[in-house]
Amino acid sequence: MSIAVLRDYLPLFARSALLTVRLGALGILLAVLVGVLCSAAQYFRLPVLQQLSAVYIELSRNTPLLVQLFFLYYGLPKLGIRTDPAVCGVAGLAFLGGSYMAEAFRSGLEAVDRVQLESALSLGLTNAQAMGSVILPQALSISMPALVANVIFLLKETSVFSAVSLMDLMFTAKDLIGLHYNTVESLTLLVVFYLLILLPISILGSLVERRLRYAGSGT
Amino acid sequence: MTKPLLTVEGLVKRYGEHTVLNGLDLTVREGEVVVIVGPSGCGKSTLLRCINALEPIQSGAVRLEVAPISRESRDLPALRQKVGMVFQSYELFPHLTVLDNVTLAPRKAQKRPRAEAEREALALLERVGLADRARDYPRQLSGGQKQRVAIVRALVMHPQVLLFDEVTAALDPEMVREVLDVLLDLARQGRTMLIVTIEMNFARAVADRVIFLDGGTIVEEAPPEEFFDHPKTPRAQKFLNTFTFDAVKRPHPSSLADPTT
Numbered sequence: 001m002s003i004a005v006l007r008d009y010l011p012l013f014a015r016s017a018l019l020t021v022r023l024g025a026l027g028i029l030l031a032v033l034v035g036v037l038c039s040a041a042q043y044f045r046l047p048v049l050q051q052l053s054a055v056y057i058e059l060s061r062n063t064p065l066l067v068q069l070f071f072l073y074y075g076l077p078k079l080g081i082r083t084d085p086a087v088c089g090v091a092g093l094a095f096l097g098g099s100y101m102a103e104a105f106r107s108g109l110e111a112v113d114r115v116q117l118e119s120a121l122s123l124g125l126t127n128a129q130a131m132g133s134v135i136l137p138q139a140l141s142i143s144m145p146a147l148v149a150n151v152i153f154l155l156k157e158t159s160v161f162s163a164v165s166l167m168d169l170m171f172t173a174k175d176l177i178g179l180h181y182n183t184v185e186s187l188t189l190l191v192v193f194y195l196l197i198l199l200p201i202s203i204l205g206s207l208v209e210r211r212l213r214y215a216g217s218g219t
Numbered sequence: 220m221t222k223p224l225l226t227v228e229g230l231v232k233r234y235g236e237h238t239v240l241n242g243l244d245l246t247v248r249e250g251e252v253v254v255i256v257g258p259s260g261c262g263k264s265t266l267l268r269c270i271n272a273l274e275p276i277q278s279g280a281v282r283l284e285v286a287p288i289s290r291e292s293r294d295l296p297a298l299r300q301k302v303g304m305v306f307q308s309y310e311l312f313p314h315l316t317v318l319d320n321v322t323l324a325p326r327k328a329q330k331r332p333r334a335e336a337e338r339e340a341l342a343l344l345e346r347v348g349l350a351d352r353a354r355d356y357p358r359q360l361s362g363g364q365k366q367r368v369a370i371v372r373a374l375v376m377h378p379q380v381l382l383f384d385e386v387t388a389a390l391d392p393e394m395v396r397e398v399l400d401v402l403l404d405l406a407r408q409g410r411t412m413l414i415v416t417i418e419m420n421f422a423r424a425v426a427d428r429v430i431f432l433d434g435g436t437i438v439e440e441a442p443p444e445e446f447f448d449h450p451k452t453p454r455a456q457k458f459l460n461t462f463t464f465d466a467v468k469r470p471h472p473s474s475l476a477d478p479t480t
């Protein structure tokens with residue numbers, strides 16, 4: 001392994017790591033939003049929306065991200081919708097992640113007994129107050145491990161972004177290997193940068209989980 | 220006689236094809252303690268839940284003084300503040316301390332200042348002997364303590380009427396008394412209460428009126444002495460018999476040995 005090559009490649013990997021993080025964060029944020037809306041539709045048994053979100057969840061969970069990305073990247077222009085790679089990447093991640101987030105929220109909500117909601121309502125809290133102060137704090141602390149796992153899963157999934165010519169970490173590694181055959185250096189940097197992104201999230205996640213566990217659970 | 224506070228009129232509640240309450244009428248007057256008894260599954264919990272509009276009803280009306288309590292009431296949260304409810308399973312909020320459990324609704328729903336809500340909460344906790352547990356989480360309390368907190372949580376809202384649904388049914392026998400004592404104390408203060416219970420001796424002591432619910436309606440309604448000592452309907456007699464063992468009592472050994480019997 002050549003230190004000089006590593007040093008040369010470092011800025012390239014750093015730049016693509018930034019792209020991975022930026023698009024990943026945006027996609028995950030949108031995925032959380034989609035997840036909240038879908039799980040709310042299911043929790044409150046909203047007519048039509050409940051069925052729609054069920055269909056979406058099956059569709060999203062049972063197709064690979066790569067296929068979803070191809071659909072967005074090559075399919076949408078055929079329908080006259082112009083899409084650039086970054087938008088495709090974020091939209092694809094949100095589409096895939098939305099269902100995983102929805103399932104994480106749903107399992108948390110379902111774990112909180114409905115009598116808790118009734119108990120809050122019987123005190124005269126509004127639906128919104130009962131959700132905000134009683135149900136969601138409990139549901140979130142139950143969902144937290146699944147949510148953290150989803151964030152990590154989705155960030156790893158960004159590695160298929162290169163397929164729609166986004167210059168993410170994977171793209172850079174493949175590109176450099178193809179150009180200069182510095183396979184060892186490229187792969188080393190690839191692994192190091194993924195770890196740099198994912199390890200802090202993993203550690204932060206378990207810290208948050210532990211904190212929540214202290215405060216919550218056990219009636 | 221005091222004025223009617225809570226009125227239930229022609230209440231019909233069905234779950235699908237199953238009619239649980241079939242045109243039930245009930246009036247609770249101010250300061251009155253009404254105890255509801257009846258066989259398992261006769262709809263006691265359902266009645267309390269309908270009074271608080273936690274369940275949609277098919278027909279009839281519930282009124283607090285003159286205000287209708289229904290799922291369509293625009294001011295349902297404000298009405299529910301005036302109807303306190305205590306559940307069999309306590310339903311304390313596990314992620315909040317005892318004090319926060321008690322002050323959550325006064326602060327959020329009644330917009331009372333934290334300091335004032337906490338002062339009253341602590342005074343009420345003191346009264347049920349739990350002031351020193353204010354900073355604990357529910358999981359650190361015994362069942363009886365949890366239920367006393369749940370009662371305080373209802374009281375701090377200054378409800379006009381209190382609904383209790385078998386609040387001692389989930390408790391170990393040695394904790395039943397401490398909770399019933401709180402209810403007796405509330406009765407002495409002149410609170411209006413609607414109590415579902417299977418503690419017949421307690422019912423006799425606390426009730427101004429006992430209601431026997433069966434088959435979706437009120438079958439018998441009487442002062443406690445009359446109801447327990449001289450039930451009029453066969454259904455009430457049969458129900459009360461399930462609480463005694465006289466009919467199956469074995470003869471005393473000495474009488475067995477007596478050759479003349």
Ligand SMILES: Nc1ncnc2c1ncn2[C@@H]1O[C@H](COP(=O)(O)OP(=O)(O)OP(=O)(O)O)[C@@H](O)[C@H]1O
Pocket residue numbers: 234239257258259260261262263264265266
């Ligand atoms: N959510 C529900 N869906 C369908 N049926 C229900 C539901 N809740 C209650 N029931 C039925 O309604 C009837 C009355 O139930 P309820 O819980 O009010 O009885 P109860 O008098 O409180 O009984 P218990 O003494 O066992 O608490 C029962 O037959 C029960 O099976």
Ligand SMILES: [Mg+2]
Pocket residue numbers: 263264265384385
């Ligand atoms: Mg019941």
